[in-house]
Amino acid sequence: MSYGTPENLEGIEAYYTHIRRGHPPTAEQLEDLRSRYEAIVGGVFPLRENTDKQVQALEERLNEKYPNIRFACYQGLKHAAPFIEDGVEKMVQDGVKEAVGIVLAPHYSVMSVGGYIKRAKEKAEELGLPISFVQSYHLHPALIEALTVRVEEALEKFGEGAKERVQVVFTAHSLPEKILEMKDPYPEQLLATSKAIAERVGLGRWQFGWQSAGQTGVPWLGPDILDVMKTIQEEGETKEVLVCPVGFVSDHLEVLYDLDIEAQKTARELGLHLERTRSLNTDPLYMEALSDSVYGKLEGK
């Protein structure tokens, strides 16, 4: 399961309305989102192609690794077609005997992964399909390895001694602060992933920051990456920043716009040198983390 993205520029309004639980955006909100998509894609939506490739790569990896079982991967998207319910329905139509649900995002929150699982479970129960779920895989060794490699290679762009000098900021999508009252594991899981990578690389300076918070009139988790950069500039201990978006697994709007355009603009204004780690996309180590997590949930193996 994955977040989903519009098929084309005309599809943005329906997509945005779905994200807003059926409430259409104002003309101004719609224009703002359209202009962000136009800035990154010029009419193509990278998340769609990336998710297709990830699903294909996972199916190939599962069948290669566990040849005694026949695996077929179905896609179910949260906010676009094919929706989560469509994916479950297709499995039943195709005669699937046992299903495992996994969300491509590694960290559990009741508001993110929990929402995907709830919808898939309800549809599977309605149709009588046995299904189990991977809740999170944020500390899977292959995931940590893939992210460690990315931090190390990005640090090379800063030259000698970068490991001690550069401020590394791990980020993820912010959520409304109310998740803290619910004892949601999301912030802790994100910190655990960040800490594991920082220790593996041997980072001298690192911290966690949030990004892409919504404008909904309620407080969202902070500090935001843009404020984090302002603080780094004010403290004056370094002018070099590497952002590693551990909560995202693909190149899409929140990475290609929020980090590569918006955060880069702020960095330039603040006189900071900002780099970002490469997205996981179909990295074989990422596929290893996914396939291993799926296999671990199979009843009939």
Ligand code: FEC
């Ligand atoms: O490239 C693309 O087309 C899609 C990029 C995209 C990803 C993504 C991931 C997450 N979101 C999460 C939570 C929220 C909450 C709201 C919210 C709103 C938006 C909007 C867009 C959008 N999100 Fe998203 N998210 C992506 C895109 N997201 C566009 C609407 C306009 C805006 O705010 O920019 C607020 C909903 C509301 O109004 O009530 C909450 C979380 C993730 C990471 C986990 C996951 O992938 O599921 C959490 C990718």
